[in-house]
Amino acid sequence: MRVPVSWLREYAPLPAGVTARELAARLIAAGLEVETVDELGADVTGPLVVGRVLAIEELTGFKKPIRYCQVDVGAANGSGEPQNIICGARNFSEGDLVVVALPGAVLPGGFAIGARKTYGRMSEGMICSAAELNLWEDHAGIIVLPEGFAEPGTDAFGPLGVRDDVLDIAVTPDRGYALSIRGVAREAAIAYGVEFRDPADVPLPETADGAAGYPASVADPALCSRYVLRGVTGFDPDAPTPLWMRRRLAMTGVRSISLAVDVTNYVMMELGQPLHAWDRARVRGPITVRAAHRGERLETLDHVKRALDPDDILITDESGPINIAGVMGGLDTEIGLESTEVLIEAAHFDAAHIARTSRRHQLSSESSRRFERGVDSAVQLAAATRAVRLLAELGGAVVEDAVTHLDLGAAREPIALAERHAARVAGVDYPPGAAARRLREIGCAVTEAEDGGTLLATPPSWRPDLSDPNDLAEEIIRLEGYENIPSIPPRAPAGRGLTPGQRLRRAVGRGLAGAGFVEVLSYPFVGERDLDGLQLPAGDDRRRALRLANPLNDDEPLLRTTLLPGLFKALARNVGRGFGDVALFETGLVYHPRAGAPDRAPMLAVDRGPTAEELAAVEAALPEQPRHVAAVLTGEREPAGWWGQGRPATWADAIEAAREVALAAGTELVVRAAQHEPWHPGRCAALYVVGAEGEVAAGYAGELHPRVIAAFGLPARTAAMELVLDRVERAGAPPTAPEVSAYPVATQDVALVVDAAVPAGEVEAALRDGAGELLESLRLFDVYTGEQAGAGRKSLAYTLRFRAADRTLTAEEVSAARAAAVAAATERTGAALRG
Incomplete structure (x- = not known):
C-alpha cells in the first residue's frame, strides 16, 4: 500500500516538523512493514509556475506541427512580459492555463530548462506535460489547468502536488485495514497521540427501508453479510477527473481511467472498501448475490471468457452473471463513455471465498487483495455515500435518495x-x-x-x-x-549437542558437496501431473498423497511423497539458463498418509496446554514423515581440457552418490539390478544398506526413463538417486577412528571370466568374503568383453590390497588369501581365472 503523507495528514494532523522518515520509524515500531519512503518530486527544482497562453503562432515547414506561444507568467520571469515558448503539443488553446518551467528549472531525469533558439525562434522555457513532471501517466499532451486554478505566475509545486513523500507499506495478511489511508492514518494518530479524523464519518442517508433502492437480494448470508447499492442520474461522462484526484491516485499506484472509475478507486484507497460501478442502463432486472452454478461462464473486463466454479461468489441479474464478486466485473455492464446513470455497489464478501476465487482464476486485483485480507464489515454504506457525492460534486450527477442496504451480519461478541x-x-x-x-x-x-x-x-x-x-x-x-520488552536470551542446557540424526545430515551434506553436488531446497508440493510425469503405475504407494485444504497453487495441491519432482524442476531451470553440467541434491521430509487417519488434525486451544488425549489425536492425524535424500545430475561429470577427454555423468555416478551417503552413515551399500519407476528398466539399481537387521531396502539409483526426461524437460541420459535416509541412519554404525598400520601393503591383481549376466557386485562380494580379514581394499579396474573372453562372457579385473596390523605379510599368506578369494568367487558365481 502506497500512502502519500499529505493525504494521510488530512486525517491524522501530525506535528508540523514530523518528516516522512520519522513517521515511517514510528509505524515500523507499531508493527507495520514500511519498506521504502519515496520522495516524489525531489529532483524537480527551479521556477515552475502557472501560465496563461496569450497567443499561438503555427509554424510551418517542419516535419511535425510546431507552435510558437506567448505565455503570461506574471512576475515570475522578473519582467512581467509574456514568455515566448516553442511547444509541439496540440491539446491547448489560447486562454488556457498551463504549467511552465522557466529557464533555470530542472525536471526529472536531470533535464535542465534554458533559453535556446529552436525552429528559428527563441524559446524561453517549456510548457510541461504530466509525464514530464512524473505526476501521472498521460499521453494526451501538456497539462491544461481548470479555470480559476491559480493566477499566472503562481508557484505550481504546491497546487499540483509535485513534491510529496509516499510510504510504501507491505501489508501482512492479518492487517487488511492498513490497505487504506484511513487505516494507516489511524495508526499514525495513535503513534503521535493526535486526534484521528475518520474519513468514513460522513452524513448517511436517512431511510426507513434498507431495500428501498435498486432491488437486490443475497441468497446466502455466509457469502455476503452486507450489501449496499446507491445510484446517481444525470452524470456527465465527459467530466474530467480533477488534477488533485489524478495525482493522489498516481501516488498510490492507480492509473486514472475515467471520472466514474476513478471515484470508486479513490474511495477504495481512502476507506479500504472496494466499490464497483455499473452502467445502470445495462443492468437488467433485480440483482442477486449467489454462488455460481456449474457450467456458468462470464466475460470479464479483461475480455477473457471464464468458466465459473461453484465456489465463486457472483453478482447476477436476469441475464445471468455480471460480476465475479470482489475480483472483477463483467464486460456487459461496464461503465462506458456515454454512461449517464451509475449504480455503485459496496459489499462485504466472505474473505476465504474471494481468496480462492482470485487464485483459481489467476486474477489478483486491488479489490481482491482487500477482500481476502478482510475489509471493514460496517463501512459499506459510508463508502457508497462518499462515492455518489463525489460523482455529484465532480460530474454534475444527481444523487438518488433511495438506498439499498441489506445488513445480514451478526454483531460481534465481546x-x-x-x-x-x-x-x-x-x-x-x-x-x-x-x-x-x-x-x-x-x-x-x-x-x-x-x-x-x-x-x-x-x-x-x-x-x-x-x-x-x-x-x-x-x-x-x-x-x-x-x-x-526486555531481552532475556534463553540458556542452553549444558552437555547437549547435535543429535545423531543432525550429525548424519551434516555429514551427508558435506560428503555430497565434496563430491561436486550443490544443495537445493524445493517446495514440498506436487501435483498429479508430476506423479504422471514420473510414470508411476496406478497402485504405486507414491500416488497416495495428502491433499492440502488451501494449496498455494491449484496445480500443486498435494504434499510430496518423493523428492525427485522438485529436483527435476530445479535441474530443468538451471539447464534452461545455460548451465549444462549440473549436479544437485536435496535432503528433506516426504509425507505418507497413515491408514485410517482422520482427514483433518484437531485445532488445539491457545489459552492452555494440550491434554494427553488431544496430543494423541493430533499425532494420529499427522502423516508419516520419513526423511529422504536424493540427487540428480546431467552433463559432464569430469570436464575436458588440456589434460584430456572429459567424462559424461552416467547411472554409475548416481550410484556413487548413494555410496557417499552410506559412507557418511558408516554402513555398507549393496547394489543390485532392478526395475523401478522413474528409472530406465535396463539401467536401474536397487540399493540396500547392511546393518544389524541384515540387508534393508533403502532406495534406487540409475538413469531416468526417456518418458520421464521428456515429461520434465530434462537433458538426455539424466541420472538420479533417492534413499530413505532414516533407514540408512538406522543401519549405520557410530563413527570410529581408522586403524593405520605401519606395515607394508601387498597388492595382487586377479582377472575373472564370468557370464555376462552376472553382476560385478556379486563377484566383488564373493572376493571380499573369500579373502578374509587381511583384505584392506578391493577395486574393479577393468571390464573386458571380446573374443578372448568368449561369447556371452566378460572379464572382470580387480586389484586386491592386503595388509596386517601387526606384521609384514609373507608371500605365502598373500597367495593363500588371493586363492581363497578366487575360490569363493568360483563357487558362488561360476567365475574362472582368465588365462
Whole structure:
C-alpha cells in the first residue's frame, strides 16, 4: 500500500516538523512493514509556475506541427512580459492555463530548462506535460489547468502536488485495514497521540427501508453479510477527473481511467472498501448475490471468457452473471463513455471465498487483495455515500435518495481479557489502565467486568483479525512498544549437542558437496501431473498423497511423497539458463498418509496446554514423515581440457552418490539390478544398506526413463538417486577412528571370466568374503568383453590390497588369501581365472 503523507495528514494532523522518515520509524515500531519512503518530486527544482497562453503562432515547414506561444507568467520571469515558448503539443488553446518551467528549472531525469533558439525562434522555457513532471501517466499532451486554478505566475509545486513523500507499506495478511489511508492514518494518530479524523464519518442517508433502492437480494448470508447499492442520474461522462484526484491516485499506484472509475478507486484507497460501478442502463432486472452454478461462464473486463466454479461468489441479474464478486466485473455492464446513470455497489464478501476465487482464476486485483485480507464489515454504506457525492460534486450527477442496504451480519461478541494478561505475556509491568486505553485507541468498545480485573472488549468492525484474548494482548504490547520488552536470551542446557540424526545430515551434506553436488531446497508440493510425469503405475504407494485444504497453487495441491519432482524442476531451470553440467541434491521430509487417519488434525486451544488425549489425536492425524535424500545430475561429470577427454555423468555416478551417503552413515551399500519407476528398466539399481537387521531396502539409483526426461524437460541420459535416509541412519554404525598400520601393503591383481549376466557386485562380494580379514581394499579396474573372453562372457579385473596390523605379510599368506578369494568367487558365481 502506497500512502502519500499529505493525504494521510488530512486525517491524522501530525506535528508540523514530523518528516516522512520519522513517521515511517514510528509505524515500523507499531508493527507495520514500511519498506521504502519515496520522495516524489525531489529532483524537480527551479521556477515552475502557472501560465496563461496569450497567443499561438503555427509554424510551418517542419516535419511535425510546431507552435510558437506567448505565455503570461506574471512576475515570475522578473519582467512581467509574456514568455515566448516553442511547444509541439496540440491539446491547448489560447486562454488556457498551463504549467511552465522557466529557464533555470530542472525536471526529472536531470533535464535542465534554458533559453535556446529552436525552429528559428527563441524559446524561453517549456510548457510541461504530466509525464514530464512524473505526476501521472498521460499521453494526451501538456497539462491544461481548470479555470480559476491559480493566477499566472503562481508557484505550481504546491497546487499540483509535485513534491510529496509516499510510504510504501507491505501489508501482512492479518492487517487488511492498513490497505487504506484511513487505516494507516489511524495508526499514525495513535503513534503521535493526535486526534484521528475518520474519513468514513460522513452524513448517511436517512431511510426507513434498507431495500428501498435498486432491488437486490443475497441468497446466502455466509457469502455476503452486507450489501449496499446507491445510484446517481444525470452524470456527465465527459467530466474530467480533477488534477488533485489524478495525482493522489498516481501516488498510490492507480492509473486514472475515467471520472466514474476513478471515484470508486479513490474511495477504495481512502476507506479500504472496494466499490464497483455499473452502467445502470445495462443492468437488467433485480440483482442477486449467489454462488455460481456449474457450467456458468462470464466475460470479464479483461475480455477473457471464464468458466465459473461453484465456489465463486457472483453478482447476477436476469441475464445471468455480471460480476465475479470482489475480483472483477463483467464486460456487459461496464461503465462506458456515454454512461449517464451509475449504480455503485459496496459489499462485504466472505474473505476465504474471494481468496480462492482470485487464485483459481489467476486474477489478483486491488479489490481482491482487500477482500481476502478482510475489509471493514460496517463501512459499506459510508463508502457508497462518499462515492455518489463525489460523482455529484465532480460530474454534475444527481444523487438518488433511495438506498439499498441489506445488513445480514451478526454483531460481534465481546472478548474477556484479564487486565494483566498482556503484561504477563510480555513480561513488562504496564501501568494500570494501559490495557483499556490501548484497546480503545484501536477502536474496541471496552467495559470492565464485575470482578474488576477483567476487561470485556468488543473488537471494531475493521479488525476481523481480533478474535481471542491473545490477539488483544498483542495489540496492547505493540502499542506500548516492542522495544520495552526486555531481552532475556534463553540458556542452553549444558552437555547437549547435535543429535545423531543432525550429525548424519551434516555429514551427508558435506560428503555430497565434496563430491561436486550443490544443495537445493524445493517446495514440498506436487501435483498429479508430476506423479504422471514420473510414470508411476496406478497402485504405486507414491500416488497416495495428502491433499492440502488451501494449496498455494491449484496445480500443486498435494504434499510430496518423493523428492525427485522438485529436483527435476530445479535441474530443468538451471539447464534452461545455460548451465549444462549440473549436479544437485536435496535432503528433506516426504509425507505418507497413515491408514485410517482422520482427514483433518484437531485445532488445539491457545489459552492452555494440550491434554494427553488431544496430543494423541493430533499425532494420529499427522502423516508419516520419513526423511529422504536424493540427487540428480546431467552433463559432464569430469570436464575436458588440456589434460584430456572429459567424462559424461552416467547411472554409475548416481550410484556413487548413494555410496557417499552410506559412507557418511558408516554402513555398507549393496547394489543390485532392478526395475523401478522413474528409472530406465535396463539401467536401474536397487540399493540396500547392511546393518544389524541384515540387508534393508533403502532406495534406487540409475538413469531416468526417456518418458520421464521428456515429461520434465530434462537433458538426455539424466541420472538420479533417492534413499530413505532414516533407514540408512538406522543401519549405520557410530563413527570410529581408522586403524593405520605401519606395515607394508601387498597388492595382487586377479582377472575373472564370468557370464555376462552376472553382476560385478556379486563377484566383488564373493572376493571380499573369500579373502578374509587381511583384505584392506578391493577395486574393479577393468571390464573386458571380446573374443578372448568368449561369447556371452566378460572379464572382470580387480586389484586386491592386503595388509596386517601387526606384521609384514609373507608371500605365502598373500597367495593363500588371493586363492581363497578366487575360490569363493568360483563357487558362488561360476567365475574362472582368465588365462
